[in-house]
Amino acid sequence: MDVKPDLAVFGIPDIPEIETGAPLADIIGDAITRRLTRLRDHDIVVVTHKIVSKAEGRFAVTRDGSVASLVESEASAILRRRGDLTITRTRHGYICANAGVDRSNVPGDRVVLLPVHPDRSAASLRDAMVRRFEVDVSVVVTDTFGRAWRRGLVDVAIGIAGLPALIDHRNQADHTGRIMEVTEIAIIDEIAAAADLVMGKATMVPVAVVRGLRLEPPTVGNGKATDLVRSPAEDFFL
Amino acid sequence: MDVKPDLAVFGIPDIPEIETGAPLADIIGDAITRRLTRLRDHDIVVVTHKIVSKAEGRFAVTRDGSVASLVESEASAILRRRGDLTITRTRHGYICANAGVDRSNVPGDRVVLLPVHPDRSAASLRDAMVRRFEVDVSVVVTDTFGRAWRRGLVDVAIGIAGLPALIDHRNQADHTGRIMEVTEIAIIDEIAAAADLVMGKATMVPVAVVRGLRLEPPTVGNGKATDLVRSPAEDFFL
Numbered sequence: 001m002d003v004k005p006d007l008a009v010f011g012i013p014d015i016p017e018i019e020t021g022a023p024l025a026d027i028i029g030d031a032i033t034r035r036l037t038r039l040r041d042h043d044i045v046v047v048t049h050k051i052v053s054k055a056e057g058r059f060a061v062t063r064d065g066s067v068a069s070l071v072e073s074e075a076s077a078i079l080r081r082r083g084d085l086t087i088t089r090t091r092h093g094y095i096c097a098n099a100g101v102d103r104s105n106v107p108g109d110r111v112v113l114l115p116v117h118p119d120r121s122a123a124s125l126r127d128a129m130v131r132r133f134e135v136d137v138s139v140v141v142t143d144t145f146g147r148a149w150r151r152g153l154v155d156v157a158i159g160i161a162g163l164p165a166l167i168d169h170r171n172q173a174d175h176t177g178r179i180m181e182v183t184e185i186a187i188i189d190e191i192a193a194a195a196d197l198v199m200g201k202a203t204m205v206p207v208a209v210v211r212g213l214r215l216e217p218p219t220v221g222n223g224k225a226t227d228l229v230r231s232p233a234e235d236f237f238l
Numbered sequence: 239m240d241v242k243p244d245l246a247v248f249g250i251p252d253i254p255e256i257e258t259g260a261p262l263a264d265i266i267g268d269a270i271t272r273r274l275t276r277l278r279d280h281d282i283v284v285v286t287h288k289i290v291s292k293a294e295g296r297f298a299v300t301r302d303g304s305v306a307s308l309v310e311s312e313a314s315a316i317l318r319r320r321g322d323l324t325i326t327r328t329r330h331g332y333i334c335a336n337a338g339v340d341r342s343n344v345p346g347d348r349v350v351l352l353p354v355h356p357d358r359s360a361a362s363l364r365d366a367m368v369r370r371f372e373v374d375v376s377v378v379v380t381d382t383f384g385r386a387w388r389r390g391l392v393d394v395a396i397g398i399a400g401l402p403a404l405i406d407h408r409n410q411a412d413h414t415g416r417i418m419e420v421t422e423i424a425i426i427d428e429i430a431a432a433a434d435l436v437m438g439k440a441t442m443v444p445v446a447v448v449r450g451l452r453l454e455p456p457t458v459g460n461g462k463a464t465d466l467v468r469s470p471a472e473d474f475f476l
Binding site: 002003004005006010011035036079080094095144147149150151152153154155165183184186187189190193197198208211227228230235236237 | 247248274333403422428435448475476
C-alpha cells in the first residue's frame, strides 16, 4: 500500500505545439482533465513560459542566426557580455541571459521572447482554471535561469497568480522559541524548481500540477512574481 | 481513486533535537521507517545540514550575541558587507550570508556552523541508508541561501552522494530536432527546493524523501555538490 506523500507533482503531457492565438487555457485544461480528471483546491498549475509566449505571439525571427539584435531590443539593461552570452535585465526587472530570447523547442528560424506581462498571463490562466474546474487554484509561469556563483540552470517563477511570491517567517518563532531573523522564502521559485523535476527540458511536458502545498494565512493571497525583483539600490551584485 | 504522481515528496517528522555524536544515520533511518516503512531504489533522502552539523559537533558560542568573529573565522573571503549582513565565500567555495553561521533552531547562546565536508557527510549517510534499507538511494544535504538579484531565500544543495550535481542536456536534441545549447540543469538545487516545500523552516521536519526522479545514464553516478561552485575567473558577479 502506498503512503500518501506530503507533496505530489504531476507532469501534464500531450500538449501540442502552440502557435499564436491558440486557446492555451483550453488546451492546458483538456490535458489536465486527461491526466488528473480534475483539479483540487490549493493545486498549483505550473506552466513553462514558452507555451505562454507562443500563444501570445511572442515570436521573432533571427537575422543570420544571431539573436544579438533581439537581445538588445528586449533588454532594459546590459549588465555583462562575454562571447555569445549577454547578461541582461529584462523590462520586468529579471536578470537573465540574453533577455530571455530562446531558440530551443521552436521550429524554424524563429525564437521565442518572454511574455510582456507574465503576472497577467498567469492571472488569465488562473481565471480560466478556476472557472473550468470550479476550485481555487494558483498558477506559476516559469523560465529557466542561470545564477551568479552557482553552475547550472534552475527553473524560477516569472509570473504568478493566486499565491504570494514570498513566505515570511520573520515573525514566527523557531522550535526553540527564538524569533527567526531573515527567513523570507521565495516559495514560488521552489515551486518552479519542483515542477521542473517532472517537466524536463527535451520533452513535451510543459505543464505540471503541484498538489499538497498549503499556504497558511496571512501568506495566502495574491502576489506578483516581480515582487522578487530586488531593486538595484538593494543589490550587492550588479 | 488517486492518480499516481510523477514525483512524490514525503516529510520525515519526529526527529529529536540532535547533539554532538548523535547516531544521525540511525535516527534518520528510524524516522524513515516510521513514515515509509522502507526506502526504494532511486529514492533521494534530503537532509537539512543543521542536523548534520549538530551531530558532527559543529557548534560554536557567540560572544555578546554577535556572530561577527565567527563569520570571520569561518569565511575564506568576505565579498560584501552591509550592517549585520556579510556576504562570504565559505571554505567549500559557496557564496552565502555569514559563512553559514546560523543561530535559528539552536537552543541557548550557541550557533551552528556548516559541516566541514558536506559531500563526505552525504556519502556517509548514503552508505548507512544503502546498508539499512538494501536499496540504491542518494542523499542531498541542504542549506538555505539568498541569491543575487532575486529576493527571498531558497534551499540549495551543499553536499550530495549518489547522484550528479548537474544534468547535461547539451548534446540532446529538443523536440524540434535542434541540438540544445546551454542546458546544464542544477538538478540537486531543484531537489533541495522541492524538499523544502515539505520541510518548512519553523517545523521539526529536517528530512524529506523525494521519490520518482529517474536520472538516466550517463547522468547517474557520483557527483559532488561543490561541482556547482563556479570558479571566480568564470563568474561575472563577484
